[in-house]
Amino acid sequence: MIDINKIRSDFPVLANKVYGKPLVYFDNAATTQKPEMVINAMKEAYTTYYSNIHRGVHALSDISSEKYESAREKVRSFIKAGTAEEIIFTAGTTASINLVAFSFGERYIKSGDEVLISELEHHANIVPWQMMCERKNAHLKVIPVNDDGSLRIEEISRLITDKTKLVAITQVSNALGVIMPVKEIIQKAHEYNIPVLVDGAQGIQHGHVDVRDLDCDFYAFSGHKIYGPTGIGILYGKKKWLEEMPPYQGGGDMVERVSFEKTTYNKLPFKFEAGTTNFVGAIGIAKALDYIESVGMEDIISHEKELTEYSCTRIKEIDGIKIYGDTNNKISILSFLIDKVHQYDAGMILDKMGIAVRTGSHCAQPVMTRFGIDGTIRASMCFYNTKEEIDVLINGIEKVREMML
Amino acid sequence: MSDHERTIEEVQNEIIDDFSLFNDWMERYNHLIEHGKDLPVIEEKYKNNEYLIEGCQSRVWLYPEFIDGKIYFKADSDAIITKGIVALLIKVLSGRTPDEIVNSDLYFIDRVGLRQNLSPTRSNGLLAMLKQMKMYALAFKAKQNN
Numbered sequence: 001m002i003d004i005n006k007i008r009s010d011f012p013v014l015a016n017k018v019y020g021k022p023l024v025y026f027d028n029a030a031t032t033q034k035p036e037m038v039i040n041a042m043k044e045a046y047t048t049y050y051s052n053i054h055r056g057v058h059a060l061s062d063i064s065s066e067k068y069e070s071a072r073e074k075v076r077s078f079i080k081a082g083t084a085e086e087i088i089f090t091a092g093t094t095a096s097i098n099l100v101a102f103s104f105g106e107r108y109i110k111s112g113d114e115v116l117i118s119e120l121e122h123h124a125n126i127v128p129w130q131m132m133c134e135r136k137n138a139h140l141k142v143i144p145v146n147d148d149g150s151l152r153i154e155e156i157s158r159l160i161t162d163k164t165k166l167v168a169i170t171q172v173s174n175a176l177g178v179i180m181p182v183k184e185i186i187q188k189a190h191e192y193n194i195p196v197l198v199d200g201a202q203g204i205q206h207g208h209v210d211v212r213d214l215d216c217d218f219y220a221f222s223g224h225k226i227y228g229p230t231g232i233g234i235l236y237g238k239k240k241w242l243e244e245m246p247p248y249q250g251g252g253d254m255v256e257r258v259s260f261e262k263t264t265y266n267k268l269p270f271k272f273e274a275g276t277t278n279f280v281g282a283i284g285i286a287k288a289l290d291y292i293e294s295v296g297m298e299d300i301i302s303h304e305k306e307l308t309e310y311s312c313t314r315i316k317e318i319d320g321i322k323i324y325g326d327t328n329n330k331i332s333i334l335s336f337l338i339d340k341v342h343q344y345d346a347g348m349i350l351d352k353m354g355i356a357v358r359t360g361s362h363c364a365q366p367v368m369t370r371f372g373i374d375g376t377i378r379a380s381m382c383f384y385n386t387k388e389e390i391d392v393l394i395n396g397i398e399k400v401r402e403m404m405l
Numbered sequence: 406m407s408d409h410e411r412t413i414e415e416v417q418n419e420i421i422d423d424f425s426l427f428n429d430w431m432e433r434y435n436h437l438i439e440h441g442k443d444l445p446v447i448e449e450k451y452k453n454n455e456y457l458i459e460g461c462q463s464r465v466w467l468y469p470e471f472i473d474g475k476i477y478f479k480a481d482s483d484a485i486i487t488k489g490i491v492a493l494l495i496k497v498l499s500g501r502t503p504d505e506i507v508n509s510d511l512y513f514i515d516r517v518g519l520r521q522n523l524s525p526t527r528s529n530g531l532l533a534m535l536k537q538m539k540m541y542a543l544a545f546k547a548k549q550n551n
Contacts, residue, residue: 019430342484344463349486352430360462374464374483403435404485 002303010035021354024389029380031224041287045280053279068279071286078289080210085268089277092233093201094124096220101128103245111137114163118143120173123363125199149178149325167196171203175364176325177333206331228288232281249274300383304332307381311390332381341404343377353396409500416497417513424517437489444492447479463487469541503546
Protein backbone atom coordinates (compact mmCIF):
# COMPACT_ATOMS: atom_id res chain seq x y z
CA MET A 1 0.00 0.00 0.00
CA ILE A 2 1.07 3.51 -0.80
CA ASP A 3 1.79 5.93 2.06
CA ILE A 4 0.03 8.79 0.31
CA ASN A 5 1.05 11.53 2.76
CA LYS A 6 4.68 10.56 2.50
CA ILE A 7 4.47 10.44 -1.28
CA ARG A 8 2.75 13.80 -1.59
CA SER A 9 5.40 15.37 0.60
CA ASP A 10 8.02 14.18 -1.90
CA PHE A 11 6.55 16.50 -4.57
CA PRO A 12 7.00 20.17 -3.59
CA VAL A 13 4.52 21.54 -6.18
CA LEU A 14 1.64 19.54 -4.75
CA ALA A 15 1.62 21.65 -1.58
CA ASN A 16 0.91 24.80 -3.60
CA LYS A 17 -2.25 26.81 -3.54
CA VAL A 18 -3.76 28.39 -6.61
CA TYR A 19 -6.18 31.31 -6.23
CA GLY A 20 -6.01 30.54 -2.51
CA LYS A 21 -7.27 26.98 -3.00
CA PRO A 22 -5.30 23.76 -2.61
CA LEU A 23 -3.99 22.64 -5.97
CA VAL A 24 -5.68 19.56 -7.45
CA TYR A 25 -3.25 18.57 -10.17
CA PHE A 26 -5.05 16.42 -12.74
CA ASP A 27 -2.94 17.22 -15.78
CA ASN A 28 -0.46 14.40 -15.37
CA ALA A 29 -0.86 13.11 -18.91
CA ALA A 30 0.52 16.46 -20.09
CA THR A 31 3.38 16.41 -17.63
CA THR A 32 4.03 15.08 -14.15
CA GLN A 33 5.41 16.85 -11.10
CA LYS A 34 8.93 16.12 -9.91
CA PRO A 35 9.94 14.53 -6.62
CA GLU A 36 12.52 16.40 -4.60
CA MET A 37 15.00 13.59 -5.24
CA VAL A 38 15.04 14.43 -8.95
CA ILE A 39 15.33 18.16 -8.37
CA ASN A 40 18.16 17.61 -5.90
CA ALA A 41 20.04 15.24 -8.18
CA MET A 42 20.00 17.83 -10.95
CA LYS A 43 20.98 20.59 -8.58
CA GLU A 44 23.84 18.43 -7.36
CA ALA A 45 24.97 17.91 -10.95
CA TYR A 46 25.04 21.64 -11.61
CA THR A 47 26.64 22.57 -8.31
CA THR A 48 29.21 19.88 -7.70
CA TYR A 49 30.48 18.08 -10.81
CA TYR A 50 29.01 19.83 -13.86
CA SER A 51 31.24 19.44 -16.87
CA ASN A 52 30.87 18.21 -20.44
CA ILE A 53 30.87 14.50 -21.01
CA HIS A 54 33.15 12.20 -22.99
CA ARG A 55 35.59 14.86 -24.02
CA GLY A 56 37.52 15.88 -20.97
CA VAL A 57 40.64 14.44 -19.51
CA HIS A 58 39.80 16.12 -16.25
CA ALA A 59 38.16 14.92 -13.08
CA LEU A 60 34.75 16.62 -13.41
CA SER A 61 34.28 15.42 -16.98
CA ASP A 62 34.99 11.90 -15.79
CA ILE A 63 32.30 12.16 -13.12
CA SER A 64 29.74 13.64 -15.57
CA SER A 65 30.50 10.96 -18.14
CA GLU A 66 30.23 8.24 -15.57
CA LYS A 67 26.88 9.57 -14.27
CA TYR A 68 25.56 9.86 -17.82
CA GLU A 69 26.46 6.30 -18.68
CA SER A 70 25.06 4.95 -15.43
CA ALA A 71 21.82 6.82 -16.24
CA ARG A 72 21.76 4.92 -19.52
CA GLU A 73 22.27 1.68 -17.65
CA LYS A 74 19.44 2.61 -15.27
CA VAL A 75 17.06 3.15 -18.21
CA ARG A 76 18.20 -0.14 -19.73
CA SER A 77 17.42 -2.07 -16.60
CA PHE A 78 14.11 -0.26 -16.07
CA ILE A 79 12.75 -1.29 -19.47
CA LYS A 80 14.73 -4.55 -19.42
CA ALA A 81 16.58 -3.95 -22.67
CA GLY A 82 19.41 -6.32 -23.56
CA THR A 83 22.26 -3.84 -23.80
CA ALA A 84 22.87 -0.16 -23.00
CA GLU A 85 23.84 0.48 -26.64
CA GLU A 86 20.17 0.09 -27.47
CA ILE A 87 19.27 3.10 -25.29
CA ILE A 88 19.50 6.46 -27.09
CA PHE A 89 19.01 9.69 -25.18
CA THR A 90 16.83 12.13 -27.11
CA ALA A 91 14.89 15.29 -26.26
CA GLY A 92 11.63 13.40 -25.71
CA THR A 93 9.12 11.03 -27.28
CA THR A 94 8.57 13.37 -30.22
CA ALA A 95 12.29 13.55 -30.94
CA SER A 96 12.58 9.75 -30.63
CA ILE A 97 9.81 9.14 -33.14
CA ASN A 98 11.22 11.75 -35.53
CA LEU A 99 14.59 10.02 -35.32
CA VAL A 100 13.10 6.70 -36.37
CA ALA A 101 10.87 8.28 -39.02
CA PHE A 102 13.93 9.88 -40.58
CA SER A 103 16.60 7.23 -40.19
CA PHE A 104 14.42 4.16 -40.69
CA GLY A 105 12.73 5.94 -43.58
CA GLU A 106 16.04 6.74 -45.26
CA ARG A 107 17.20 3.18 -45.00
CA TYR A 108 14.10 1.10 -45.66
CA ILE A 109 11.19 3.08 -47.13
CA LYS A 110 10.69 3.30 -50.85
CA SER A 111 8.06 4.81 -53.11
CA GLY A 112 4.73 3.04 -52.70
CA ASP A 113 5.57 1.56 -49.28
CA GLU A 114 3.16 1.83 -46.36
CA VAL A 115 3.31 2.71 -42.67
CA LEU A 116 0.50 1.59 -40.39
CA ILE A 117 -0.66 3.59 -37.35
CA SER A 118 -3.89 3.68 -35.32
CA GLU A 119 -6.74 6.15 -35.12
CA LEU A 120 -5.80 6.98 -31.50
CA GLU A 121 -2.33 8.36 -32.07
CA HIS A 122 -0.99 11.59 -30.62
CA HIS A 123 0.13 14.05 -33.32
CA ALA A 124 3.73 13.07 -32.47
CA ASN A 125 3.03 9.59 -33.80
CA ILE A 126 1.27 10.84 -36.92
CA VAL A 127 3.06 13.87 -38.31
CA PRO A 128 6.64 12.45 -38.42
CA TRP A 129 5.30 9.53 -40.49
CA GLN A 130 3.35 11.86 -42.76
CA MET A 131 6.49 13.90 -43.33
CA MET A 132 8.46 10.75 -44.06
CA CYS A 133 5.73 9.46 -46.40
CA GLU A 134 5.78 12.74 -48.27
CA ARG A 135 9.55 12.54 -48.63
CA LYS A 136 9.47 8.96 -49.79
CA ASN A 137 6.18 8.99 -51.68
CA ALA A 138 4.90 6.35 -49.26
CA HIS A 139 1.43 5.97 -47.72
CA LEU A 140 0.06 6.16 -44.21
CA LYS A 141 -2.69 3.70 -43.27
CA VAL A 142 -4.82 3.80 -40.16
CA ILE A 143 -6.26 1.04 -37.95
CA PRO A 144 -9.76 2.17 -36.83
CA VAL A 145 -11.20 2.01 -33.31
CA ASN A 146 -14.60 1.07 -31.86
CA ASP A 147 -16.95 3.48 -30.09
CA ASP A 148 -15.47 2.60 -26.68
CA GLY A 149 -12.01 3.50 -27.99
CA SER A 150 -10.81 -0.10 -28.31
CA LEU A 151 -8.74 -0.97 -31.35
CA ARG A 152 -10.35 -2.99 -34.13
CA ILE A 153 -7.52 -5.44 -34.06
CA GLU A 154 -9.20 -7.74 -36.60
CA GLU A 155 -8.60 -4.98 -39.18
CA ILE A 156 -4.83 -5.36 -38.95
CA SER A 157 -4.63 -8.46 -41.13
CA ARG A 158 -6.65 -6.64 -43.78
CA LEU A 159 -4.52 -3.47 -43.61
CA ILE A 160 -1.13 -5.17 -43.72
CA THR A 161 0.12 -5.71 -47.23
CA ASP A 162 3.45 -6.68 -48.75
CA LYS A 163 4.15 -2.94 -48.94
CA THR A 164 3.85 -2.40 -45.18
CA LYS A 165 7.28 -1.56 -43.78
CA LEU A 166 6.52 -0.40 -40.24
CA VAL A 167 3.75 -0.32 -37.65
CA ALA A 168 3.79 2.61 -35.19
CA ILE A 169 1.34 2.38 -32.35
CA THR A 170 0.72 4.06 -29.03
CA GLN A 171 0.75 1.93 -25.90
CA VAL A 172 -1.96 4.05 -24.27
CA SER A 173 -4.16 6.72 -25.88
CA ASN A 174 -3.23 10.10 -24.44
CA ALA A 175 -6.67 11.53 -25.19
CA LEU A 176 -8.81 8.70 -23.81
CA GLY A 177 -6.52 6.64 -21.59
CA VAL A 178 -7.43 3.42 -23.39
CA ILE A 179 -4.75 0.72 -23.27
CA MET A 180 -3.83 -0.71 -26.66
CA PRO A 181 -3.14 -4.40 -27.28
CA VAL A 182 0.47 -3.71 -28.26
CA LYS A 183 1.77 -7.19 -27.59
CA GLU A 184 -0.82 -8.72 -29.87
CA ILE A 185 -0.13 -6.13 -32.56
CA ILE A 186 3.60 -6.80 -32.37
CA GLN A 187 3.05 -10.56 -32.68
CA LYS A 188 0.79 -10.05 -35.64
CA ALA A 189 3.17 -7.63 -37.39
CA HIS A 190 6.11 -9.94 -36.77
CA GLU A 191 4.28 -12.78 -38.52
CA TYR A 192 4.83 -10.66 -41.62
CA ASN A 193 8.34 -9.58 -40.52
CA ILE A 194 7.21 -5.99 -40.02
CA PRO A 195 8.93 -4.05 -37.23
CA VAL A 196 6.85 -2.16 -34.66
CA LEU A 197 7.49 1.14 -32.90
CA VAL A 198 5.65 1.64 -29.61
CA ASP A 199 4.92 5.17 -28.41
CA GLY A 200 5.25 4.63 -24.67
CA ALA A 201 4.74 8.26 -23.61
CA GLN A 202 1.56 7.40 -21.69
CA GLY A 203 2.44 3.80 -20.88
CA ILE A 204 5.82 3.73 -19.16
CA GLN A 205 4.67 5.54 -15.99
CA HIS A 206 1.60 3.36 -15.41
CA GLY A 207 2.89 -0.21 -15.65
CA HIS A 208 5.78 -2.61 -16.11
CA VAL A 209 7.53 -2.36 -19.43
CA ASP A 210 9.77 -5.17 -20.64
CA VAL A 211 10.86 -4.40 -24.18
CA ARG A 212 12.25 -7.87 -24.75
CA ASP A 213 9.08 -9.56 -23.58
CA LEU A 214 7.01 -7.16 -25.70
CA ASP A 215 9.47 -7.82 -28.51
CA CYS A 216 8.92 -4.30 -29.87
CA ASP A 217 11.53 -3.03 -32.30
CA PHE A 218 11.45 0.54 -31.00
CA TYR A 219 10.07 2.02 -27.79
CA ALA A 220 9.90 5.79 -27.19
CA PHE A 221 9.13 7.74 -24.03
CA SER A 222 9.67 11.10 -22.32
CA GLY A 223 11.34 11.94 -19.03
CA HIS A 224 8.89 14.63 -18.01
CA LYS A 225 5.90 12.30 -18.06
CA ILE A 226 7.58 9.85 -15.71
CA TYR A 227 8.42 12.32 -12.91
CA GLY A 228 11.73 13.26 -14.53
CA PRO A 229 12.85 16.52 -16.13
CA THR A 230 11.71 18.06 -19.41
CA GLY A 231 13.88 17.96 -22.50
CA ILE A 232 15.04 14.38 -22.07
CA GLY A 233 13.59 11.27 -23.62
CA ILE A 234 14.48 7.77 -24.61
CA LEU A 235 14.55 5.79 -27.77
CA TYR A 236 15.04 2.09 -27.33
CA GLY A 237 15.78 0.29 -30.56
CA LYS A 238 16.83 -3.25 -31.34
CA LYS A 239 20.50 -3.25 -32.16
CA LYS A 240 19.99 -4.83 -35.58
CA TRP A 241 17.93 -1.82 -36.71
CA LEU A 242 19.99 0.87 -35.02
CA GLU A 243 23.18 -0.47 -36.58
CA GLU A 244 21.76 -0.40 -40.08
CA MET A 245 19.99 2.94 -39.80
CA PRO A 246 21.94 6.04 -40.86
CA PRO A 247 22.49 8.83 -38.28
CA TYR A 248 19.71 11.36 -37.85
CA GLN A 249 21.73 14.47 -37.03
CA GLY A 250 25.39 15.20 -37.63
CA GLY A 251 27.75 16.91 -35.23
CA GLY A 252 30.04 16.27 -32.32
CA ASP A 253 30.16 12.96 -30.46
CA MET A 254 28.38 11.02 -33.21
CA VAL A 255 31.52 10.75 -35.29
CA GLU A 256 34.49 8.44 -35.24
CA ARG A 257 36.69 10.40 -37.58
CA VAL A 258 36.00 13.55 -39.58
CA SER A 259 37.79 14.74 -42.66
CA PHE A 260 36.55 16.86 -45.53
CA GLU A 261 36.69 13.86 -47.79
CA LYS A 262 34.97 11.29 -45.60
CA THR A 263 33.48 11.05 -42.14
CA THR A 264 32.97 7.81 -40.30
CA TYR A 265 30.41 7.48 -37.55
CA ASN A 266 30.75 6.52 -33.96
CA LYS A 267 29.38 3.24 -32.64
CA LEU A 268 26.05 2.82 -30.87
CA PRO A 269 24.52 4.53 -29.01
CA PHE A 270 26.65 7.64 -29.72
CA LYS A 271 25.94 7.50 -33.46
CA PHE A 272 22.49 8.90 -32.67
CA GLU A 273 23.55 11.44 -30.04
CA ALA A 274 24.94 14.40 -31.95
CA GLY A 275 26.11 17.44 -30.05
CA THR A 276 26.25 17.93 -26.29
CA THR A 277 23.39 15.85 -25.01
CA ASN A 278 21.13 16.82 -22.13
CA PHE A 279 23.23 14.82 -19.71
CA VAL A 280 21.86 16.59 -16.63
CA GLY A 281 18.40 15.59 -17.88
CA ALA A 282 19.64 12.02 -18.20
CA ILE A 283 20.82 12.12 -14.59
CA GLY A 284 17.36 13.43 -13.66
CA ILE A 285 15.46 10.72 -15.49
CA ALA A 286 17.59 8.01 -13.89
CA LYS A 287 16.77 9.42 -10.47
CA ALA A 288 13.06 9.49 -11.35
CA LEU A 289 13.24 5.80 -12.24
CA ASP A 290 14.98 5.14 -8.92
CA TYR A 291 12.14 6.97 -7.22
CA ILE A 292 9.47 4.89 -8.97
CA GLU A 293 11.25 1.71 -7.96
CA SER A 294 11.40 2.90 -4.38
CA VAL A 295 7.62 3.43 -4.37
CA GLY A 296 7.09 0.17 -6.25
CA MET A 297 5.33 -0.23 -9.58
CA GLU A 298 2.85 -2.77 -8.17
CA ASP A 299 1.67 -0.26 -5.57
CA ILE A 300 1.49 2.48 -8.19
CA ILE A 301 -0.65 0.26 -10.43
CA SER A 302 -3.06 -0.69 -7.65
CA HIS A 303 -3.45 2.88 -6.31
CA GLU A 304 -4.06 4.25 -9.81
CA LYS A 305 -6.58 1.49 -10.52
CA GLU A 306 -8.49 2.52 -7.42
CA LEU A 307 -8.48 6.16 -8.58
CA THR A 308 -9.67 5.14 -12.05
CA GLU A 309 -12.56 3.08 -10.71
CA TYR A 310 -13.55 5.65 -8.11
CA SER A 311 -13.49 8.56 -10.57
CA CYS A 312 -15.51 6.65 -13.18
CA THR A 313 -18.14 5.67 -10.60
CA ARG A 314 -18.40 9.15 -9.09
CA ILE A 315 -18.59 11.02 -12.39
CA LYS A 316 -21.36 8.75 -13.63
CA GLU A 317 -23.48 9.94 -10.69
CA ILE A 318 -23.70 13.35 -12.40
CA ASP A 319 -26.39 13.92 -15.03
CA GLY A 320 -25.36 14.63 -18.60
CA ILE A 321 -21.80 13.29 -18.47
CA LYS A 322 -20.39 11.42 -21.41
CA ILE A 323 -17.11 9.58 -20.98
CA TYR A 324 -14.93 9.05 -24.03
CA GLY A 325 -13.01 5.80 -23.79
CA ASP A 326 -15.62 4.27 -21.53
CA THR A 327 -13.95 0.97 -20.87
CA ASN A 328 -12.30 -0.84 -17.99
CA ASN A 329 -9.18 -1.36 -20.04
CA LYS A 330 -7.70 2.04 -19.33
CA ILE A 331 -5.22 3.96 -17.24
CA SER A 332 -6.16 6.76 -14.83
CA ILE A 333 -7.35 9.20 -17.48
CA LEU A 334 -10.91 10.47 -17.46
CA SER A 335 -11.85 12.14 -20.73
CA PHE A 336 -15.39 13.49 -20.75
CA LEU A 337 -17.88 16.15 -21.75
CA ILE A 338 -20.70 17.78 -19.81
CA ASP A 339 -23.89 18.02 -21.85
CA LYS A 340 -24.57 21.56 -23.14
CA VAL A 341 -21.32 22.90 -21.63
CA HIS A 342 -18.29 23.84 -23.71
CA GLN A 343 -15.18 22.06 -22.44
CA TYR A 344 -13.30 25.33 -22.38
CA ASP A 345 -15.87 27.03 -20.11
CA ALA A 346 -15.67 24.05 -17.78
CA GLY A 347 -11.87 24.13 -17.76
CA MET A 348 -11.78 27.85 -16.95
CA ILE A 349 -14.15 27.48 -14.01
CA LEU A 350 -12.43 24.37 -12.66
CA ASP A 351 -9.15 26.27 -12.87
CA LYS A 352 -10.48 28.97 -10.57
CA MET A 353 -11.35 26.24 -8.08
CA GLY A 354 -7.73 25.11 -8.06
CA ILE A 355 -8.32 22.10 -10.32
CA ALA A 356 -5.87 21.70 -13.19
CA VAL A 357 -7.34 19.74 -16.10
CA ARG A 358 -6.68 19.96 -19.80
CA THR A 359 -9.34 20.88 -22.31
CA GLY A 360 -9.28 20.64 -26.08
CA SER A 361 -8.11 18.01 -28.50
CA HIS A 362 -5.04 16.93 -26.47
CA CYS A 363 -2.82 16.97 -29.58
CA ALA A 364 -4.93 14.19 -31.02
CA GLN A 365 -7.33 15.90 -33.41
CA PRO A 366 -8.08 12.74 -35.42
CA VAL A 367 -9.39 11.15 -32.19
CA MET A 368 -11.81 14.07 -31.77
CA THR A 369 -12.83 13.77 -35.42
CA ARG A 370 -13.47 10.04 -34.89
CA PHE A 371 -15.93 10.84 -32.10
CA GLY A 372 -17.39 13.91 -33.84
CA ILE A 373 -16.36 16.41 -31.14
CA ASP A 374 -14.06 19.45 -30.84
CA GLY A 375 -12.42 18.35 -27.66
CA THR A 376 -12.93 16.93 -24.19
CA ILE A 377 -12.14 17.75 -20.59
CA ARG A 378 -9.32 15.47 -19.52
CA ALA A 379 -8.58 14.74 -15.89
CA SER A 380 -5.42 12.64 -15.80
CA MET A 381 -4.45 11.22 -12.45
CA CYS A 382 -1.44 9.42 -11.10
CA PHE A 383 -0.25 7.73 -7.94
CA TYR A 384 0.16 10.95 -5.91
CA ASN A 385 -3.50 11.86 -6.41
CA THR A 386 -6.25 10.97 -3.94
CA LYS A 387 -9.94 10.11 -3.79
CA GLU A 388 -10.48 13.37 -1.89
CA GLU A 389 -9.15 15.24 -4.90
CA ILE A 390 -11.59 13.35 -7.12
CA ASP A 391 -14.36 14.52 -4.78
CA VAL A 392 -13.16 18.12 -5.31
CA LEU A 393 -13.36 17.57 -9.07
CA ILE A 394 -16.86 16.10 -8.83
CA ASN A 395 -18.02 19.11 -6.76
CA GLY A 396 -16.34 21.36 -9.31
CA ILE A 397 -18.24 19.74 -12.17
CA GLU A 398 -21.50 20.19 -10.23
CA LYS A 399 -20.61 23.87 -9.79
CA VAL A 400 -19.87 24.22 -13.51
CA ARG A 401 -23.28 22.78 -14.35
CA GLU A 402 -24.91 25.12 -11.87
CA MET A 403 -23.29 28.14 -13.52
CA MET A 404 -23.73 27.09 -17.11
CA LEU A 405 -27.13 25.44 -17.24
CA MET B 406 -27.37 56.65 -22.80
CA SER B 407 -26.35 53.82 -25.07
CA ASP B 408 -22.73 52.68 -25.07
CA HIS B 409 -21.67 54.35 -28.30
CA GLU B 410 -23.04 57.75 -27.27
CA ARG B 411 -20.39 57.76 -24.57
CA THR B 412 -16.62 57.81 -24.99
CA ILE B 413 -14.59 54.63 -25.10
CA GLU B 414 -13.08 55.72 -21.82
CA GLU B 415 -16.46 56.17 -20.13
CA VAL B 416 -17.62 52.70 -21.16
CA GLN B 417 -14.36 51.14 -20.00
CA ASN B 418 -14.59 52.87 -16.63
CA GLU B 419 -18.10 51.61 -16.16
CA ILE B 420 -16.98 48.02 -16.86
CA ILE B 421 -14.12 48.42 -14.37
CA ASP B 422 -16.53 49.73 -11.73
CA ASP B 423 -18.92 46.84 -12.35
CA PHE B 424 -16.22 44.23 -11.99
CA SER B 425 -14.86 45.83 -8.82
CA LEU B 426 -18.10 44.86 -7.06
CA PHE B 427 -17.17 41.19 -7.23
CA ASN B 428 -14.83 39.60 -4.79
CA ASP B 429 -14.30 36.19 -6.21
CA TRP B 430 -13.73 34.73 -9.61
CA MET B 431 -16.95 32.78 -9.71
CA GLU B 432 -18.91 36.01 -9.42
CA ARG B 433 -16.78 37.64 -12.09
CA TYR B 434 -17.36 34.71 -14.43
CA ASN B 435 -21.06 34.89 -13.73
CA HIS B 436 -20.94 38.58 -14.60
CA LEU B 437 -19.05 37.79 -17.83
CA ILE B 438 -21.63 35.15 -18.69
CA GLU B 439 -24.38 37.77 -18.19
CA HIS B 440 -22.56 40.12 -20.57
CA GLY B 441 -22.42 37.32 -23.11
CA LYS B 442 -26.20 37.18 -23.10
CA ASP B 443 -26.34 40.86 -24.25
CA LEU B 444 -24.05 40.18 -27.18
CA PRO B 445 -25.42 41.36 -30.56
CA VAL B 446 -25.52 37.93 -32.10
CA ILE B 447 -24.12 37.34 -35.57
CA GLU B 448 -26.45 35.85 -38.17
CA GLU B 449 -25.99 32.12 -38.70
CA LYS B 450 -24.87 32.62 -42.32
CA TYR B 451 -21.80 34.58 -41.15
CA LYS B 452 -20.72 31.84 -38.76
CA ASN B 453 -18.26 30.48 -41.29
CA ASN B 454 -14.49 30.29 -41.70
CA GLU B 455 -14.30 33.77 -43.19
CA TYR B 456 -15.38 35.33 -39.90
CA LEU B 457 -13.77 32.79 -37.60
CA ILE B 458 -10.98 34.16 -35.40
CA GLU B 459 -7.89 32.00 -35.22
CA GLY B 460 -6.00 31.52 -32.00
CA CYS B 461 -8.82 30.76 -29.58
CA GLN B 462 -9.44 27.42 -27.87
CA SER B 463 -13.13 27.90 -28.51
CA ARG B 464 -14.61 29.14 -31.77
CA VAL B 465 -15.32 32.86 -32.11
CA TRP B 466 -16.95 34.50 -35.13
CA LEU B 467 -16.85 38.26 -35.55
CA TYR B 468 -18.82 40.14 -38.21
CA PRO B 469 -18.35 43.90 -38.87
CA GLU B 470 -20.76 46.30 -40.55
CA PHE B 471 -19.83 49.80 -41.69
CA ILE B 472 -22.74 52.24 -41.43
CA ASP B 473 -22.44 56.04 -41.70
CA GLY B 474 -18.76 56.06 -40.94
CA LYS B 475 -19.04 53.81 -37.90
CA ILE B 476 -18.29 50.14 -37.39
CA TYR B 477 -20.80 47.85 -35.69
CA PHE B 478 -19.73 44.38 -34.59
CA LYS B 479 -21.72 41.24 -34.09
CA ALA B 480 -20.22 38.04 -32.76
CA ASP B 481 -20.78 34.62 -31.29
CA SER B 482 -18.82 31.86 -29.63
CA ASP B 483 -19.53 28.26 -28.76
CA ALA B 484 -18.10 28.86 -25.26
CA ILE B 485 -20.09 31.03 -22.90
CA ILE B 486 -17.22 32.72 -21.07
CA THR B 487 -15.52 33.56 -24.36
CA LYS B 488 -18.82 34.99 -25.52
CA GLY B 489 -18.75 37.25 -22.46
CA ILE B 490 -15.24 38.41 -23.29
CA VAL B 491 -16.06 39.27 -26.90
CA ALA B 492 -19.26 40.98 -25.67
CA LEU B 493 -17.13 43.29 -23.50
CA LEU B 494 -14.91 44.19 -26.45
CA ILE B 495 -17.98 44.90 -28.57
CA LYS B 496 -19.55 46.96 -25.80
CA VAL B 497 -16.49 49.20 -25.85
CA LEU B 498 -15.66 49.30 -29.56
CA SER B 499 -18.89 48.85 -31.49
CA GLY B 500 -20.46 51.98 -33.02
CA ARG B 501 -17.11 53.79 -33.21
CA THR B 502 -15.26 55.35 -36.12
CA PRO B 503 -12.32 53.46 -37.59
CA ASP B 504 -9.93 56.03 -36.08
CA GLU B 505 -11.41 55.64 -32.61
CA ILE B 506 -11.00 51.87 -32.83
CA VAL B 507 -7.47 51.94 -34.24
CA ASN B 508 -6.30 54.44 -31.61
CA SER B 509 -8.14 52.91 -28.66
CA ASP B 510 -6.20 51.87 -25.58
CA LEU B 511 -8.18 49.12 -23.90
CA TYR B 512 -6.87 49.42 -20.37
CA PHE B 513 -9.95 47.75 -18.95
CA ILE B 514 -8.67 44.29 -19.99
CA ASP B 515 -5.87 44.53 -17.42
CA ARG B 516 -7.97 46.33 -14.84
CA VAL B 517 -10.72 43.71 -14.69
CA GLY B 518 -8.04 41.04 -14.46
CA LEU B 519 -8.78 39.40 -17.78
CA ARG B 520 -5.31 39.47 -19.20
CA GLN B 521 -3.35 38.19 -16.22
CA ASN B 522 -6.01 35.66 -15.30
CA LEU B 523 -6.16 34.04 -18.68
CA SER B 524 -3.42 31.70 -19.72
CA PRO B 525 -1.23 32.78 -22.66
CA THR B 526 -3.17 30.82 -25.26
CA ARG B 527 -6.48 32.10 -23.96
CA SER B 528 -5.04 35.57 -23.64
CA ASN B 529 -3.99 35.29 -27.26
CA GLY B 530 -7.60 34.52 -28.01
CA LEU B 531 -8.62 37.82 -26.50
CA LEU B 532 -5.78 39.66 -28.19
CA ALA B 533 -6.64 37.93 -31.46
CA MET B 534 -10.20 39.27 -31.20
CA LEU B 535 -8.94 42.77 -30.52
CA LYS B 536 -6.42 42.58 -33.33
CA GLN B 537 -9.14 41.47 -35.72
CA MET B 538 -11.33 44.41 -34.71
CA LYS B 539 -8.49 46.83 -35.38
CA MET B 540 -7.78 45.13 -38.72
CA TYR B 541 -11.37 45.64 -39.78
CA ALA B 542 -11.15 49.29 -38.69
CA LEU B 543 -8.03 49.81 -40.82
CA ALA B 544 -9.67 48.12 -43.78
CA PHE B 545 -12.81 50.26 -43.55
CA LYS B 546 -10.71 53.37 -43.13
CA ALA B 547 -8.75 52.59 -46.29
CA LYS B 548 -11.99 51.95 -48.16
CA GLN B 549 -13.45 55.23 -46.87
CA ASN B 550 -10.44 57.23 -48.05
CA ASN B 551 -10.57 55.81 -51.55
